Amino acid sequence: MTVTTERTVPAAGPVTTRTLGEITLPDEVRDTLGAQLNRLADPNTDIDHSMARLLQIFSSLPTDLLQQILDFGRHIDTPGVCLVSNLPVDAELPGTPSDGGPSREKKSFVAEGVLLGLSGLLGEPMGVLTEKAGQLVHDVIPVQGGARTQTNQGSETFLNFHSDIMHDVIGRYDIANPDFLVLSCLRADHEGVAGTFYADARDISAALAPEVLDTLRSPLFRLNAPGSYVRDVAGGQDVLSEPVPMISGHHDFPEIAISANGVHALTSGARQALDTLQEVCRQVAHSVHLRPGQALLINNRKGVHARSTFTARYDGRDRWLQRTYVRRSLWNVRYRVTEENRRVHY
Numbered sequence: 001m002t003v004t005t006e007r008t009v010p011a012a013g014p015v016t017t018r019t020l021g022e023i024t025l026p027d028e029v030r031d032t033l034g035a036q037l038n039r040l041a042d043p044n045t046d047i048d049h050s051m052a053r054l055l056q057i058f059s060s061l062p063t064d065l066l067q068q069i070l071d072f073g074r075h076i077d078t079p080g081v082c083l084v085s086n087l088p089v090d091a092e093l094p095g096t097p098s099d100g101g102p103s104r105e106k107k108s109f110v111a112e113g114v115l116l117g118l119s120g121l122l123g124e125p126m127g128v129l130t131e132k133a134g135q136l137v138h139d140v141i142p143v144q145g146g147a148r149t150q151t152n153q154g155s156e157t158f159l160n161f162h163s164d165i166m167h168d169v170i171g172r173y174d175i176a177n178p179d180f181l182v183l184s185c186l187r188a189d190h191e192g193v194a195g196t197f198y199a200d201a202r203d204i205s206a207a208l209a210p211e212v213l214d215t216l217r218s219p220l221f222r223l224n225a226p227g228s229y230v231r232d233v234a235g236g237q238d239v240l241s242e243p244v245p246m247i248s249g250h251h252d253f254p255e256i257a258i259s260a261n262g263v264h265a266l267t268s269g270a271r272q273a274l275d276t277l278q279e280v281c282r283q284v285a286h287s288v289h290l291r292p293g294q295a296l297l298i299n300n301r302k303g304v305h306a307r308s309t310f311t312a313r314y315d316g317r318d319r320w321l322q323r324t325y326v327r328r329s330l331w332n333v334r335y336r337v338t339e340e341n342r343r344v345h346y
Contacts, residue, residue, distance in 0.1 A: 019200035021079035025086040034088025037113035054117040073122035080302035081198040095316030100143045123328040127344040134344040140321040142312035151227040159307040161281040162260035167225035171242035174257035178325035181298040185290035189319035194310035199281035200303040201256040219243040220270035223259035
């Protein structure tokens with residue numbers, strides 16, 4: 001596992017903000033956590049009961065570690081991404097599924113417990129019908145037919161810096177999207193070269209020329225709906241948001257939204273600014289090579305993330321991550337809720 005050196009950016013007043021945080025559980029904490037998680041049934045069977053139980057389990061973390069995770073999810077001046085290491089893992093792991101869906105052979109649910117337990121400290125896990133069929137736990141796995149796509153099924157193409165967004169009939173794709181993602185590693189890629197990158201909007205803004213930043217803060221861009229929506233609902237046709245800025249909000253605490261499936265710039269100057277934005281993201285990004293027992297907490301509003309290329313062999317031993325979408329509250333997206341499940345949205 002490699003992590004770039006942490007950057008600091010000036011915040012309001014004399015405070016200095018770290019944009020990458022790191023937490024490592026002591027061995028005895030890992031083992032105690034693992035023993036409790038190993039007794040869990042499939043958490044998806046009764047998700048609300050499971051979330052309550054996981055809150056009990058994770059609340060027993062040492063206070064200083066627990067506070068770091070809670071602070072990450074609550075405050076404007078905390079890192080935008082945090083690597084949590086030395087987490088418990090399943091004693092036995094079946095082959096990596098080949099279809100991008102959950103494994104039917106998994107006998108224990110330690111990984112799911114880690115993922116959902118960390119998610120519950122940040123907010124409420126949510127599902128979206130057009131992303132992994134509304135599942136709360138997403139298996140992020142290379143799929144042969146999607147190797148060159150700008151989606152989580154890809155491997156042969158650099159997945160550009162993006163936010164996880166969702167189509168919304170209101171015309172804004174950056175409103176009902178997750179506040180956080182949690183990525184947990186069950187199995188690394190064969191060569192161990194797959195990198196996850198995170199570029200914080202604070203670092204990005206500091207590195208941009210003022211005139212470029214002004215353009216990116218103007219409503220000169222239309223986000224394309226996620227690839228899963230375009231593929232499964234729109235018949236392959238682009239579905240664009242209303243014009244929005246790429247970067248918005250307080251200058252010391254900016255928010256950023258970029259769609260992985262494409263951004264349509266409305267002017268030539270906006271196109272140049274968008275190209276510059278992707279270049280600057282690469283320059284300022286933190287890089288992490290996730291290994292089993294590690295999870296990445298990602299603020300989906302403070303920054304954008306990307307993934308490097310890697311070689312998928314489709315042999316049952318490919319890279320296998322699990323992911324959750326997390327909202328601080330489900331109240332503001334209640335207009336999207338499905339009748340079948342109060343955590344799953346259209």
